[in-house]
Amino acid sequence: MKALTYHGPHSVSVDNHPDPAIEASDDIILRVTATAICGSDLHLYRGKIPTTEQGDIFGHEFMGEVVETGKDVTAVSKGDRVVIPFVIACGECFFCHMQQYAACETTNSGKGSALNRKQITPPAALFGYSKMYGGIPGGQAEYVRVPKGNTGPFKVPDLLADDKVLFLSDILPTAWQAVKNAGVTQGSSIAIFGAGPVGLLSAACARLAGAEQIFMIDHHPYRLAFAKERYGVIPVNFDEVDDPAGLIIEQSAGQRGVDAVIDAVGFEAKGSLTETVLTSLKLEGSSGKALRQCIAAVRRGGTVSVPGVYAGFIHGFLFGDAFDKGLTFKMGQTHVHSFLPELLELIENGLLHPEEIITHHLPLKDAARGYEMFEKKQEDCRKVILIPGMREASPELSNKFYKP
Numbered sequence: 001m002k003a004l005t006y007h008g009p010h011s012v013s014v015d016n017h018p019d020p021a022i023e024a025s026d027d028i029i030l031r032v033t034a035t036a037i038c039g040s041d042l043h044l045y046r047g048k049i050p051t052t053e054q055g056d057i058f059g060h061e062f063m064g065e066v067v068e069t070g071k072d073v074t075a076v077s078k079g080d081r082v083v084i085p086f087v088i089a090c091g092e093c094f095f096c097h098m099q100q101y102a103a104c105e106t107t108n109s110g111k112g113s114a115l116n117r118k119q120i121t122p123p124a125a126l127f128g129y130s131k132m133y134g135g136i137p138g139g140q141a142e143y144v145r146v147p148k149g150n151t152g153p154f155k156v157p158d159l160l161a162d163d164k165v166l167f168l169s170d171i172l173p174t175a176w177q178a179v180k181n182a183g184v185t186q187g188s189s190i191a192i193f194g195a196g197p198v199g200l201l202s203a204a205c206a207r208l209a210g211a212e213q214i215f216m217i218d219h220h221p222y223r224l225a226f227a228k229e230r231y232g233v234i235p236v237n238f239d240e241v242d243d244p245a246g247l248i249i250e251q252s253a254g255q256r257g258v259d260a261v262i263d264a265v266g267f268e269a270k271g272s273l274t275e276t277v278l279t280s281l282k283l284e285g286s287s288g289k290a291l292r293q294c295i296a297a298v299r300r301g302g303t304v305s306v307p308g309v310y311a312g313f314i315h316g317f318l319f320g321d322a323f324d325k326g327l328t329f330k331m332g333q334t335h336v337h338s339f340l341p342e343l344l345e346l347i348e349n350g351l352l353h354p355e356e357i358i359t360h361h362l363p364l365k366d367a368a369r370g371y372e373m374f375e376k377k378q379e380d381c382r383k384v385i386l387i388p389g390m391r392e393a394s395p396e397l398s399n400k401f402y403k404p
Helices: 039-045 162-169 171-182 197-209 221-231 244-251 273-280 289-297 319-325 336-348 364-376 395-401
Strands: 002-008 011-016 028-037 062-069 081-084 143-146 189-193 213-218 234-237 258-263 298-306 328-331 360-363 384-387
Touching (some): 028 081, 028 162, 028 364, 062 143, 062 162, 162 384, 171 336, 189 197, 189 289, 213 221, 364 384
Parallel strands (some): 189 258, 213 234
Antiparallel strands (some): 062 081
């Protein structure tokens, strides 16, 4: 089969790999019909995630058709059309019974966090995300082995196009969890840092939850313009505003700050010179710039919701300020499985349109170009979808979206 393969920082290509095979009795083999490039994939692409190795297959947002099942798989059958959650959960452990699927304690045999392993157990395994998260090959490929076939695969109706349901694999549940963690209700005010795919879908979910005032902070004008037009956000370009948090406070009710903030940026936020040096020297793992702005922008007693990925230690994390303001922090990988039924219903009823953030469809063979385009924000790129066999399967789609 063909699959997107890592060869080193900023070096990926679509190469030949052995077809995946059933390894456990509850595995399935999936023929991938659509897969996406995620902002989290860029951390791997840039060589920022430890234990990423040459030859790794990336991709954790994908869906397709079941073509083979292990003997103990009963939840799905050959021919079923399914979306695959990026979190691999067993469905049977302590955390899975609590519907905290991202904390599953049985699927990840990797190293987990870089912190003290005696104190912190590894999180659930993730598709295509290094040995640290289980070393499971990802879905930017023609075929993929999916463990835990009775727990993960989620059936979707044939009437809904791939574009409408693909993001159930990750970024839509991630945005939904971020908004729920933020406690958004009717009349809430909220600031979203980052206008990437998760940030944009967080704005969509926040509007659906009743948010009245949404600030969105980014420095790409085309992304801010889309968010303003589609979700009615108040755009804040941090290349033009020295202190976004100050502006947000001035425009919030009573000038107290917003009720909640969502950090959809994560550890690669452009930080200070000190942070850049410390990161280069491996003395810290993450920039704290976005978090500092979040802490400043939210009102006393407010909530900081963090769907953005963080790693290791953070320089300048203003814990004293957070304590003084009485803030609540909610964060972590997404418990995808918990949200799929309600999100599918919202899509079916026309209340959520996650496909509207897509700007580019490319054949899988052009995945390397897709990564470069997505990272460098070329052609006003918001989201790239990769389609194995695209030219043969969908010439109309190819002619409309593909630029040679």
